Amino acid sequence: MKYIDEFRDGQLARHIAASIVAEASPARGYALMEFCGGHTHAISRYGIEDLLPANVRMIHGPGCPVCVLPIGRVDNAISIAQQPGVILCTYGDLLRVPGSKRLSLLKAKAAGADVRMVYSAGDSLTIARDNPDRQVVFFAIGFETTTPPTALVIKQARALGLTNFSVFCNHVLTPAAITNILESPEVRELGTVPLDGFIGPAHVSTVIGSQPYEYFAEEYQKPVVIAGFEPLDVLQAILMLVRQLNEGRFEVENEFSRAVTRDGNRKAQAVVAEVFELRRVFEWRGLGMVPYSALCIKEAFADWDAERRFAVETVSVPDIKACECGTILRGLKKPVDCRLFGTVCTPESPMGSCMVSAEGACAAYWTYGRFRQSSQTPTKASS
Amino acid sequence: MTLQRKGPSIDFVHGRVDLTHGGGGRAMAQLVEELFVAAFDNDMLRQRNDQASFTVEAGRMVMTTDGYVISPMFFPGGDIGSLAVHGTVNDVAMAGAVPIALSASFILEEGLLLADLQRIVRSMAEASREAGVPIVTGDTKVVEKGKGDGVFISTTGIGRVPVGLDISGDKARPGDVILISGTMGDHGVAVMSQRESLGFETTLLSDSAALHGLVAAMVAAVPSIHCLRDPTRGGLATTLNELATQSGVGMMIREDAIPVRAEVRGACELLGLDPLYVANEGKLIAIVPAEEAERLLAVMRAHPLGADAAIIGRVVADDHHFVQMETSFGGNRVVDWLAGEQLPRIC
Numbered sequence: 001m002k003y004i005d006e007f008r009d010g011q012l013a014r015h016i017a018a019s020i021v022a023e024a025s026p027a028r029g030y031a032l033m034e035f036c037g038g039h040t041h042a043i044s045r046y047g048i049e050d051l052l053p054a055n056v057r058m059i060h061g062p063g064c065p066v067c068v069l070p071i072g073r074v075d076n077a078i079s080i081a082q083q084p085g086v087i088l089c090t091y092g093d094l095l096r097v098p099g100s101k102r103l104s105l106l107k108a109k110a111a112g113a114d115v116r117m118v119y120s121a122g123d124s125l126t127i128a129r130d131n132p133d134r135q136v137v138f139f140a141i142g143f144e145t146t147t148p149p150t151a152l153v154i155k156q157a158r159a160l161g162l163t164n165f166s167v168f169c170n171h172v173l174t175p176a177a178i179t180n181i182l183e184s185p186e187v188r189e190l191g192t193v194p195l196d197g198f199i200g201p202a203h204v205s206t207v208i209g210s211q212p213y214e215y216f217a218e219e220y221q222k223p224v225v226i227a228g229f230e231p232l233d234v235l236q237a238i239l240m241l242v243r244q245l246n247e248g249r250f251e252v253e254n255e256f257s258r259a260v261t262r263d264g265n266r267k268a269q270a271v272v273a274e275v276f277e278l279r280r281v282f283e284w285r286g287l288g289m290v291p292y293s294a295l296c297i298k299e300a301f302a303d304w305d306a307e308r309r310f311a312v313e314t315v316s317v318p319d320i321k322a323c324e325c326g327t328i329l330r331g332l333k334k335p336v337d338c339r340l341f342g343t344v345c346t347p348e349s350p351m352g353s354c355m356v357s358a359e360g361a362c363a364a365y366w367t368y369g370r371f372r373q374s375s376q377t378p379t380k381a382s383s
Numbered sequence: 384m385t386l387q388r389k390g391p392s393i394d395f396v397h398g399r400v401d402l403t404h405g406g407g408g409r410a411m412a413q414l415v416e417e418l419f420v421a422a423f424d425n426d427m428l429r430q431r432n433d434q435a436s437f438t439v440e441a442g443r444m445v446m447t448t449d450g451y452v453i454s455p456m457f458f459p460g461g462d463i464g465s466l467a468v469h470g471t472v473n474d475v476a477m478a479g480a481v482p483i484a485l486s487a488s489f490i491l492e493e494g495l496l497l498a499d500l501q502r503i504v505r506s507m508a509e510a511s512r513e514a515g516v517p518i519v520t521g522d523t524k525v526v527e528k529g530k531g532d533g534v535f536i537s538t539t540g541i542g543r544v545p546v547g548l549d550i551s552g553d554k555a556r557p558g559d560v561i562l563i564s565g566t567m568g569d570h571g572v573a574v575m576s577q578r579e580s581l582g583f584e585t586t587l588l589s590d591s592a593a594l595h596g597l598v599a600a601m602v603a604a605v606p607s608i609h610c611l612r613d614p615t616r617g618g619l620a621t622t623l624n625e626l627a628t629q630s631g632v633g634m635m636i637r638e639d640a641i642p643v644r645a646e647v648r649g650a651c652e653l654l655g656l657d658p659l660y661v662a663n664e665g666k667l668i669a670i671v672p673a674e675e676a677e678r679l680l681a682v683m684r685a686h687p688l689g690a691d692a693a694i695i696g697r698v699v700a701d702d703h704h705f706v707q708m709e710t711s712f713g714g715n716r717v718v719d720w721l722a723g724e725q726l727p728r729i730c
Contacts, residue, residue, distance in 0.1 A: 046712040051712075
């Protein structure tokens, strides 16, 4: 596949990996957080950690929108879906996310709720047009990447005068979450968690640009390298971070220059600004209440806001006690440090959010990385 | 029982299945006679009893059953009818067995176009004739509109295992070599391309095919084959995990040895799928002692259904029963069981 294979070239990977090994100083460690689930997935799927020296360690950040969605909001979506006459549309990953009382949208669907998996926000608008006698709700989640399409369908619904369509908005903001991690006492004050630099988001940055990261690179003195989601992008970004750290720099660099500019996509930003405004505070699973970290629908578009239409009240529901999703999302622990990991919490029956989505740190570890924990690692295939 | 037909023939152009077609009366008898018996015609079916009667040679028999609910009913390279023959023939063949006969049970939804039903039944008859495995007994039921989705088909197959073969999913041993008969993921992607909601087109065809001819050539040349299995739902990844667990071993495969068509890779990129988890309906996995691997590969490649066959890895000792893969990129990963449902109603 053109423009894909070039970024998965094993030969080139070995060259970059050799540079990382050569340039990483054995005298220090490099704790690098990839914020995005897309990067976590690439690291696991292509076995990138096998190519890194022991002192370059990847910490999997909270950039998986499914993982950070709080239980209370899942409960809200389930209760909307259970109302008579409602069709609830959402992305496939969300169907299995456990809410409280062991319910999920998938289980609600089995019990009779009309829950439909869509591939885009636009699909849910089509369903609304095809079902004028039903209330169609799009359960919207995601970072800045998926926000503009949601804004567009709300504008389209208004233009079409659709009265049976609304959006349950759960869009969240990347820079706020990164700041929250850097502000956490473990990272900022105690210094118990080394966090030396960030691999910056790929698709999110195509929308918001590289400029928003400049503040915290400067303020917290942590280098950021924005990288694409292909494995060579990730390796190259790791090399660039190692170099910045070696040279004592803390700049925002852009490895993903084929798609990301400093200013981002102004048109997309304008559409988002027209439809959405900042929430004063929003709960993130794992991070808790994070100020100004999410969006809600503006008053001007209130008719298409499911929170208003269905009078949604969100209650904060705590995670299962032993679940370590919160500490894992902040890089304090690894998935294998959790007592539930692989025992009662598996991708088939996830207890915590990190095990649900393929981009979640626990699911990625479970699916791709468990052999590192096994005492006996089989020998390589020689045939 | 011979039908004394009165009144006009069934209108296969404009007609639809209605509840009388499953009611046990004349309409049902007419449908059975004019459609199913006419299409599947063979000596055993012509006995017109509630059961097919036939003699079998002494020896070890195998039996399998499978339900087909695929949506859409018609897809590039096949339909639910041909799939219901191929899928069950293949399950028989994965014991190294020679398929003898099939049964077919139809659940029809009220309102199904008789033209569609006729197309499905004729396709099934053609697949059965091509495979040389007759459909010898059957059943038809009709459910009310909204209680089914057009047509569901169950087929059962029996087969005879040639003397000297002992092929089973628990026989993989460390050191054995793993082969596959061709490209992975064709069926799943061909079916996905027909789903209205996805809006993408492909020239790709399903690989749906009966594999017992390929298997016969393989076991004739290498009777010491340890395991055979067709990687259908859940794809190569899930099937290898089944075999690893059943045999109590681990597996180590190489990503760059696994043939995947460019169209399948492209579609999987777009849809966020992994070709290793996408269904196949005309491919098999073979596990053999290492010393037989190259010879088996040559036999497979000499058969039209094994032209793209490849050695993809080895069985290893591993108490965790992990299937691991050396990625083309140079790292290692665990290739796990499929969690949840990647593509619903794919077969």
